[in-house]
Amino acid sequence: MSWQQSNDALLKNMKRFSEQFYKQAQQCTLTPSERTDIRDRLVSYIEYHPLPASVNAAEATTVRTHAGNEVFYSYHLPWSVIFRGAIGFSVLFLVIVPILAERAVPGDTLYAVKVGLTEEVRSTLTFTPSQRVVWETTRLNRRIAEAQLLESKGELTEAVEADVAAAVKAYTDNAQREIAHLRAVDTDEAALVELELATTLSVHSDALRNRTMVSQSNNASTTEMTNMILSALTEAQMVGKDASASTTVPSYEKLVARVEQHTTRLYEVLAALEQTSSPEELREASRRVNDIERAIAATFVLSETDTPAAQAALMAILQRSQRLLVYLTNLEVRAQVTLESIAPIDLTPEEQVTKINALRSTLREMVVTLEAASATTSPQSDKVAFARDQIREIEATIASTTAGYDEMRTIHALESAISIAEAAQGLLDRFEVSAPKEEVVGDNSEVMTATTTESALEVEAVISGTDSEELTSSSTDSEPEDLTPDAE
Amino acid sequence: MKETALLRVFAYNGFHMGSLLHTDNTGSQEERFLKAFEDYSDALFRHATLRINNRERAIDIVHDTFTKVWGYVRAGHAIDSFRPFLYKVLNNLIIDEYRKRKDVSLDALLAEEGVDEGSFADLSESTVETLAATIDGKKAFALLDQLPDQYKEVIILRFVDDLGPKEIATLIEETENTVSVRIHRGLKLLRAHLESQDELAAIKRRTIKKHETLQ
Numbered sequence: 001m002s003w004q005q006s007n008d009a010l011l012k013n014m015k016r017f018s019e020q021f022y023k024q025a026q027q028c029t030l031t032p033s034e035r036t037d038i039r040d041r042l043v044s045y046i047e048y049h050p051l052p053a054s055v056n057a058a059e060a061t062t063v064r065t066h067a068g069n070e071v072f073y074s075y076h077l078p079w080s081v082i083f084r085g086a087i088g089f090s091v092l093f094l095v096i097v098p099i100l101a102e103r104a105v106p107g108d109t110l111y112a113v114k115v116g117l118t119e120e121v122r123s124t125l126t127f128t129p130s131q132r133v134v135w136e137t138t139r140l141n142r143r144i145a146e147a148q149l150l151e152s153k154g155e156l157t158e159a160v161e162a163d164v165a166a167a168v169k170a171y172t173d174n175a176q177r178e179i180a181h182l183r184a185v186d187t188d189e190a191a192l193v194e195l196e197l198a199t200t201l202s203v204h205s206d207a208l209r210n211r212t213m214v215s216q217s218n219n220a221s222t223t224e225m226t227n228m229i230l231s232a233l234t235e236a237q238m239v240g241k242d243a244s245a246s247t248t249v250p251s252y253e254k255l256v257a258r259v260e261q262h263t264t265r266l267y268e269v270l271a272a273l274e275q276t277s278s279p280e281e282l283r284e285a286s287r288r289v290n291d292i293e294r295a296i297a298a299t300f301v302l303s304e305t306d307t308p309a310a311q312a313a314l315m316a317i318l319q320r321s322q323r324l325l326v327y328l329t330n331l332e333v334r335a336q337v338t339l340e341s342i343a344p345i346d347l348t349p350e351e352q353v354t355k356i357n358a359l360r361s362t363l364r365e366m367v368v369t370l371e372a373a374s375a376t377t378s379p380q381s382d383k384v385a386f387a388r389d390q391i392r393e394i395e396a397t398i399a400s401t402t403a404g405y406d407e408m409r410t411i412h413a414l415e416s417a418i419s420i421a422e423a424a425q426g427l428l429d430r431f432e433v434s435a436p437k438e439e440v441v442g443d444n445s446e447v448m449t450a451t452t453t454e455s456a457l458e459v460e461a462v463i464s465g466t467d468s469e470e471l472t473s474s475s476t477d478s479e480p481e482d483l484t485p486d487a488e
Numbered sequence: 489m490k491e492t493a494l495l496r497v498f499a500y501n502g503f504h505m506g507s508l509l510h511t512d513n514t515g516s517q518e519e520r521f522l523k524a525f526e527d528y529s530d531a532l533f534r535h536a537t538l539r540i541n542n543r544e545r546a547i548d549i550v551h552d553t554f555t556k557v558w559g560y561v562r563a564g565h566a567i568d569s570f571r572p573f574l575y576k577v578l579n580n581l582i583i584d585e586y587r588k589r590k591d592v593s594l595d596a597l598l599a600e601e602g603v604d605e606g607s608f609a610d611l612s613e614s615t616v617e618t619l620a621a622t623i624d625g626k627k628a629f630a631l632l633d634q635l636p637d638q639y640k641e642v643i644i645l646r647f648v649d650d651l652g653p654k655e656i657a658t659l660i661e662e663t664e665n666t667v668s669v670r671i672h673r674g675l676k677l678l679r680a681h682l683e684s685q686d687e688l689a690a691i692k693r694r695t696i697k698k699h700e701t702l703q
Contacts, residue, residue, distance in 0.1 A: 018647055020625025025648040028534045030547070038551050039525060045555050051517055051562055076516075 105146045106160045129182040133193040136175040137200050141330055143167045144204055147229060165232040172201070172236035188250035192258050195315065198237065199322040203330075205233040252307055255314040259296060262321035266292070269328045288324050291346035292317060352407035359414040366421035367391055373428050380427055387424035391417045517561055524570035525554055531649060532578050538644050539582050541633060549585065553578045575649070575659055579641075586637065619675045620647075628678045631685070639674030646671055 030038070098118045101110035119139060126132045147164040150156040175197050183190035208230040250258075266289050273282055295317050303310035347355060367388060374385035394417040398410055529550060536546035556577050560567070567573055625647075632640055645656045653671070657664040 017620045017623050017625040017628070021629050021647045022625075022650070024626055024629035025534060025538065025644075028537050029530050030533045034533075034547060035529060038529065038547065038554075039522070041551055042525060042554050042558070043522070046518055046521070046558060049558065049562060052564075 105150055106163065107150075107155070129178040129185075130189050130193050132178045133175045133182070133197060136171045136178070137197050140168055140171045140175075140200065140204075141326070143171070144229065145330060161228045165228045168229060168232040168236060172197070172239065176239060187248055188254045191248060191250045192254065192318070195318055196322050199319050200326050201233055201237045203323050203326040205230060205237060208233065249308070249311050249315060252303060252311050252314070255311055255318065259314055259317055259321065262318065262325065263289070263292065263296070265325060266321060266328075269325065273328065285324070285328060287345060288320075292321050292324070294348065295320075295346060347408075347411075349407065352411065356407060356410055356414065359411065359418060363391065363395075363414060363418050363421060366418065366425060370421060370424055373424075383427060384424050387420050390420055394420075520570070521554075521558060521561065524557075524574065528571060528574050529554075532574060535575075535644055535649055536578060536582060538632060538648065539637065539640065540585055545585065549578065549581045552581055556581075572655065572659065575645075575651075579659060619672060619679070623675060623679050623682065627682055627685075628675075631678055631681045634681055635674055635677055639670055639677060642667055642670040643674045643678075 097110065097113055101113040101118055104111040104114045119142075123132070123135060126135045143164045147156060147161065150160060175193075179190050179194050179197070182193065270282070270285060270289060273285060277285070295313070299310050299313045299317065302313060370384050370388045370391075374381045374388055394413050398413050532550045532553060533546055536549045537543055540546060540549070553574060557567070557570070557574060560573075632643070635643070641660065642656055645651045645659065646653070651659070653664050653667045657667045660667070
C-alpha cells in the first residue's frame with residue numbers, strides 16, 4: 001500500500017514538473033505586432049521570390065491533401081498537366097500504336113489494332129466507291145502478304161489460313177459490291193477499277209499457283225494450305241468474270257488518264273526500288289516500264305485512225321501496268337514468280353527482227369538434224385518425219401502470209417515450230433540412250449516400253465497441240481507395239 | 489503572384505490514411521507555407537529565445553528560418569511535414585549564432601564533461617521522468633540559463649517543445665541514448681543548482697537569524 005502511494009506521488013510530481021516547466025515557457029511568446037511584422041516580411045519575401053513555374057506545376061502534382069473524407073484523398077492536378085497527358089495519350093494510341101501495329105501479323109498482340117482499328121479507320125476515310133474498291137484491293141494484298149510472311153517463318157496455321165481465305169472472300173465481295181454501285185453511276189470508272197481488281201487477283205493466283213506447283217514435290221502440307229487461299233482467289237475471279245460479262249470498254253480519255261496514273265505510280269515504285277533491289281532486278285523492271293511507255297506512244301498514234309483499237313490497246317496496257325505494279329509492290333509475289341511470267345518483255349521492232357533471225361537460224365539447224373534422222377530406217381523416223389513436215393508447214397505459212405503476219409505472230413509461230421523440233425529431238429535422244437540400256441538390262445522391257453511410249457506421245461502432243469497426259473490415258477494401251485520397236 | 493489552374497482529383501486513400509491525417513499538405517505551396525508560419529512561429533520563437541536569451545535576435549532567427557525553408561521549396565524540394573524541418577533549420581541557425589558569439593564552444597563543453605555519453609546504455613525514459621519528479625518545474629525553468637547549451641537544448645526540446653527522445657535524436661543528429669543521457673544530466677544539474685540555491689538560502693536565513701539573535 002505504501003508502495004502504491006509512493007508511486008502515485010511520483011507520477012503526480014512528474015506531471016507537475018512538466019506542467020510547471022511548460023507553463024513557464026508559454027509565457028515567452030511573440031506579441032501580435034511582432035507576429036504580423038514577421039508575417040508581412042515573409043509575404044513580401046515570397047512575392048519577390050516566387051516559385052518557378054516548373055516547380056509549381058511539378059510540386060502541385062505530387063502534393064497530397066487530406067480531403068476531409070476518411071475514404072478518399074485528393075490530388076491537385078494542373079489543367080496544363082492534364083492537357084499534356086491527354087496529348088501524350090492521344091499520340092501514343094493514335095500514332096505510335098498504329099505505326100507499331102502495321103508490322104503485326106496474325107497472332108501478334110497488335111494485330112487486332114491493325115485490322116480492327118487502323119484499317120477500319122482508313123476504310124471510313126474512303127469517300128467514293130472507286131476509292132473503296134482500291135482500298136479493298138490493298139487489304140487483300142496485305143492479308144495475302146501476311147499469310148506468306150507467316151508461312152516463310154513456318155508459323156502459318158490452318159486457322160490463320162482459313163481466316164485469310166475468308167478475308168479474301170470478304171474483301172472481294174465488298175469490292176464487287178462497290179463496283180456494282182459504281183456501275184450504276186459511272187460505267188467507265190467501274191470498268192477501270194474492275195480491271196484493276198481482276199488483274200490483282202490474277203497476279204496473286206498466278207503466284208500462288210506457281211508456288212503450289214513448286215512445293216508439290218517438297219511439302220504436301222504447305223501445298224494444302226496455300227490451296228485454301230488459292231481456291232478463294234479463284235472463286236473471287238470467277239465471281240468477277242460473271243459480274244463483268246456485260247462491262248463496256250471505258251472511254252479513251254478515261255483510259256489515258258488511268259494509264260497516266262499507273263505510269264506515275266510505276267516511276268515512284270522504281271525510285272523506291274533503287275534503294276532495295278539489285279541492279280539486275282531494277283534493270284528488268286525499268287525495261288518493262290519502258291515497254292509500257294512505248295506501247296502507250298504506239299496507242300496514241302493508233303488512236304488517230306482507230307479509236308476502238310486504241311481503247312483495247314490501252315486496256316491491255318492497263319492490265320500490264322497493274323500486273324507490274326502488283327508484282328513490284330508485293331514482296332511475296334516477287335519471291336514466287338519471275339517478272340517475265342507476270343509481265344513479259346515487249347520487244348522493240350529491232351529486237352523482234354533480231355529474235356526472228358535467231359529463231360530461224362536455230363530452227364534451220366534443228367530441221368537439218370531431223371531430216372537426217374527421218375532419212376534413216378529407224379522405227380521413230382516416221383514420227384520425226386511427221387514433225388519435220390509440221391515445221392515445214394509452219395515455215396510455209398509464215399513465208400506466204402507476210403502481209404498478215406506481224407513480227408510477234410512470226411516469233412510465236414517460230415517458237416512453236418522450235419518446240420516441235422525440240423520434242424522430236426528429245427524423242428531421238430531418248431531412243432539413242434535407251435537402246436544400249438535395253439541390251440544390258442534385257443528384262444526391263446516393260447519399263448522401257450512405258451518410257452518410250454510417253455516420249456512418242458509427247459511429240460504427238462506438241463505437234464497436234466493436245467495434252468500429252470490425255471493422249472497417254474487414251475492411247476498407251478492401244479498402240480504400244482507401234483511406238484516401242486526397240487523394246488521388242 | 490502567378491496562379492496555376494488546378495483540378496482536384498479524388499482517389500482512394502488506402503493504407504496511408506492514418507499518416508495523411510497528421511500531415512498539413514493543404515492547398516498551394518504558398519498557402520501551406522504561410523499556414524506553417526501560423527502554426528509554428530510561436531513555438532520556434534520560444535525555442536530560440538530560451539536558447540539564445542535574446543528576444544530581438546530570436547525574431548530574426550525565426551524569420552531567417554522561414555526564408556531558408558521557402559528557398560528550399562523554391563528549389564523544387566517537396567516537404568511532407570513542415571514541423572521537423574523548421575526545427576532542424578532553426579537549430580542550425582542557433583548553432584551558427586553560438587559560433588558567432590565564440591564565447592561558448594559546444595566542443596569545449598563536451599570536453600569539459602570528460603564522460604562518454606554512450607556509457608549510459610541502460611538509461612531509460614522512466615529514469616528521466618523519475619528524476620524530473622523530484623524537481624520543482626517553476627524553479628527549474630528559472631535556472632535554465634545556467635545550463636550548458638547541449639543540456640539546455642534537449643531539455644527545451646523535451647519539456648517545452650514536447651518532442652520525444654526519438655524526434656530529438658533525429659533533429660540534433662545524435663543517438664536516442666545520447667539524448668536521454670543529456671536530458672538526465674541536464675535535470676541533475678538543474679536539481680543540483682536548485683539544492684545549492686536552497687542551501688544558500690538556508691545559510692542566508694540562518695545568518696539573518698543569528699544576526700537577529702545577537703542584536
